[in-house]
Amino acid sequence: MNAALEKKLAELPTSPGVYLMKGHDAEVIYVGKATNLRSRVRSYFSGQDTRAFVGFLDRFLADVETVTVKNEKEALLLENELIKKHKPRFNVQLR
Numbered sequence: 001m002n003a004a005l006e007k008k009l010a011e012l013p014t015s016p017g018v019y020l021m022k023g024h025d026a027e028v029i030y031v032g033k034a035t036n037l038r039s040r041v042r043s044y045f046s047g048q049d050t051r052a053f054v055g056f057l058d059r060f061l062a063d064v065e066t067v068t069v070k071n072e073k074e075a076l077l078l079e080n081e082l083i084k085k086h087k088p089r090f091n092v093q094l095r
Contacts, residue, residue: 008064009045012038017068018078020086024062028086033075037066053090 012019017037021030030053034040041064044054069075083091 005061005063009038009042012041012064012066013068014038015068016070016072016075017066018075018082020065020067020082021057021061021088021090022063022065023060026063028082028088029060030088030090031079031082031086033072033079035072035075037068041066 014036016033016035018031018033019037019041020028021032023029032040043049044057067078069078
């Protein structure tokens with residue numbers, strides 16, 4: 001992971017919201033929601049997440065964008081909209 005991305009991860013907000021993981025070509029590769037954006041996004045790089053695509057993040061991930069919302073319900077609705085809009089390669093179930 002590059003230094004710019006590491007710095008961005010350290011500065012993520014602790015509020016609820018949605019995160020968009022983007023590849024090197026700025027294409028959205030994964031969309032997720034969180035009650036605490038900082039802890040959720042950083043959990044992908046702690047080695048505790050065993051989902052298959054997490055191992056590929058180092059190869060594909062170039063940027064993480066976040067959108068903060070008021071509560072978990074708004075995050076869920078926004079996540080659903082963004083998955084349908086971007087059709088990320090790693091959000092297989094909700095496409």
